[in-house]
Amino acid sequence: MHVFVNAAASADGKLSTRRREQVRISGPEDFARVDRLRAGADAVLVGVGTVLADDPHLTVDDSSLRAARTDRDDPATPARVVLDSTGRTPTDARILDNAATTYAVVSSAATRSRRQALADAGAEVVVAGDDRVALDDAVSALATRGIETLMIEGGGEVIYSFFAAGLVDELSVYVGSVIVGGRDAPTLADGDGFVGSFPDLSLEDVRAVDDGVLLEYTVTGRSGANG
Ligand SMILES: NC(=O)C1=CN([C@@H]2O[C@H](COP(=O)(O)OP(=O)(O)OC[C@H]3O[C@@H](n4cnc5c(N)ncnc54)[C@H](OP(=O)(O)O)[C@@H]3O)[C@@H](O)[C@H]2O)C=CC1
Ligand SMILES: Nc1nc(O)c(N)c(N[C@@H]2O[C@H](COP(=O)(O)O)[C@@H](O)[C@H]2O)n1
Numbered sequence: 001m002h003v004f005v006n007a008a009a010s011a012d013g014k015l016s017t018r019r020r021e022q023v024r025i026s027g028p029e030d031f032a033r034v035d036r037l038r039a040g041a042d043a044v045l046v047g048v049g050t051v052l053a054d055d056p057h058l059t060v061d062d063s064s065l066r067a068a069r070t071d072r073d074d075p076a077t078p079a080r081v082v083l084d085s086t087g088r089t090p091t092d093a094r095i096l097d098n099a100a101t102t103y104a105v106v107s108s109a110a111t112r113s114r115r116q117a118l119a120d121a122g123a124e125v126v127v128a129g130d131d132r133v134a135l136d137d138a139v140s141a142l143a144t145r146g147i148e149t150l151m152i153e154g155g156g157e158v159i160y161s162f163f164a165a166g167l168v169d170e171l172s173v174y175v176g177s178v179i180v181g182g183r184d185a186p187t188l189a190d191g192d193g194f195v196g197s198f199p200d201l202s203l204e205d206v207r208a209v210d211d212g213v214l215l216e217y218t219v220t221g222r223s224g225a226n227g
Pocket of ligand 2: 007008022055153
């Protein structure tokens with residue numbers, strides 16, 4: 001499976017505020033680019049933290065991009081995936097509407113009633129892992145459902161986990177011209193953080209987008225060279 005991460009960060013590396021309230025960092029050109037990225041994916045994945053904070057829809061909005069997908073017999077908008085170990089996704093979350101297939105990936109820690117509630121709300125429930133969603137198992141389960149290209153949109157906990165598992169092939173970061181600040185505000189990669197061995201990136205392209213900068217990387221492996 002090809003896995004790519006896209007996120008928008010402030011100039012000081014934050015994805016949102018310390019209150020975990022969504023910040024509009026991208027401008028119109030970048031949001032259009034994100035729409036194209038979504039249109040090129042089989043599924044768009046977020047963590048339950050993003051669902052609870054933002055209630056995202058995660059669909060392709062541009063009608064010509066949707067038409068191009070249906071012309072090649074793909075659904076108009078990619079599948080949506082939420083990593084949600086205990087099934088905390090609200091049953092009225094926007095990702096559970098009928099705009100696309102939605103996979104709720106839970107762990108064995110999710111109660112039968114939460115799994116049933118998510119299924120009743122329209123999700124296809126996938127179990128991967130014991131206490132927390134195990135990414136290798138989740139990715140395998142998605143692959144068996146025909147997902148070959150997976151876009152990770154965040155947030156910082158989930159992005160870190162994908163890097164820690166060595167599952168990321170490409171990263172694009174839009175760096176907006178704003179400072180958000182806050183030691184507890186989410187960054188691109190939160191989690192426990194790396195010590196001694198760091199994912200290495202190769203910078204493939206830099207360009208001005210809106211009033212910020214788009215950085216595009218491929219992931220080349222792990223080394224301690226940056227430490
Ligand atoms: N600027 C941008 O581009 C973006 C910004 N955001 C912002 O990020 C914030 C949310 O980020 P964050 O709080 O980090 O939440 P995440 O969206 O990264 O979700 C984290 C949660 O996902 C669940 N999860 C399940 N399995 C895993 C796993 N293997 N690894 C990691 N997480 C797992 C965990 O909850 P559990 O254990 O209960 O399952 C965890 O707490 C919001 O403020 C949002 O606005 C989000 C996306 C993009
Ligand atoms: N690319 C980008 N730029 C920003 O400035 C952002 N705040 C985000 N946030 C992400 O977009 C999701 C919202 O998606 P919908 O418009 O509801 O489909 C949000 O949940 C974050 O993942 N992204």
